[in-house]
Amino acid sequence: MNNNEKLIEDACAIWHQWFDDNDEHDYSEKEPSDIEYFMGCFLYNHFAFERAISTMKTMDIGLDFLDATGSSYGEVKALIMQIEVKDDLEAIDLLQNHIAKAMKRYEGDRMALYLINRLAGHINSLEAIYRGKIDRRDVDFERLANKQTPIYK
Numbered sequence: 001m002n003n004n005e006k007l008i009e010d011a012c013a014i015w016h017q018w019f020d021d022n023d024e025h026d027y028s029e030k031e032p033s034d035i036e037y038f039m040g041c042f043l044y045n046h047f048a049f050e051r052a053i054s055t056m057k058t059m060d061i062g063l064d065f066l067d068a069t070g071s072s073y074g075e076v077k078a079l080i081m082q083i084e085v086k087d088d089l090e091a092i093d094l095l096q097n098h099i100a101k102a103m104k105r106y107e108g109d110r111m112a113l114y115l116i117n118r119l120a121g122h123i124n125s126l127e128a129i130y131r132g133k134i135d136r137r138d139v140d141f142e143r144l145a146n147k148q149t150p151i152y153k
Contacts, residue, residue, distance in 0.1 A: 001037035004083045008098055011079040012039050018072040027068040036102035038065055040119045042096060046080055046090040046096065051129050061125045099123060122128045 001009070015035045019025050019045035041059040047059070066073065085091045099120045128134045 004094055011076045014072055014076050021092055025068050028066040031112055033116055037115040037119055040098055042080060042082045043095055045146045049088055049126060051136060052126060089130055095123050
């Protein structure tokens with residue numbers, strides 16, 4: 001595990017402990033995997049990917065989640081600010097590694113993986129943009145929306 005991965009793991013551990021230790025830190029629709037999902041969003045925003053699709057330059061982190069992080073937010077942010085990458089592909093790789101660990105951790109729990117899978121799809125598409133496999137101007141959100149698996153059976 002390299003230093004960047006350790007920083008991410010430590011940041012996740014802070015939030016897991018924060019939310020596990022005290023019911024007053026609850027927020028709406030809480031799932032254990034939210035921490036990994038929101039950490040992925042936090043990292044995505046931190047890296048500010050130059051080639052991201054124009055409507056996806058940032059990812060929203062739930063306001064109720066952020067509010068519930070309270071004083072732990074500053075501690076987590078300080079760790080994330082220490083992450084150093086040489087380029088966007090290294091940042092994407094770091095995010096993909098974080099997502100893979102989360103998928104393994106919550107394996108078999110469809111509800112826990114719902115947001116993680118959405119994040120993975122976006123980061124994998126971003127990787128394809130950086131590797132020249134797709135042109136970000138060709139992303140057809142309407143087609144993608146119609147292709148999505150319906151949430152009801």
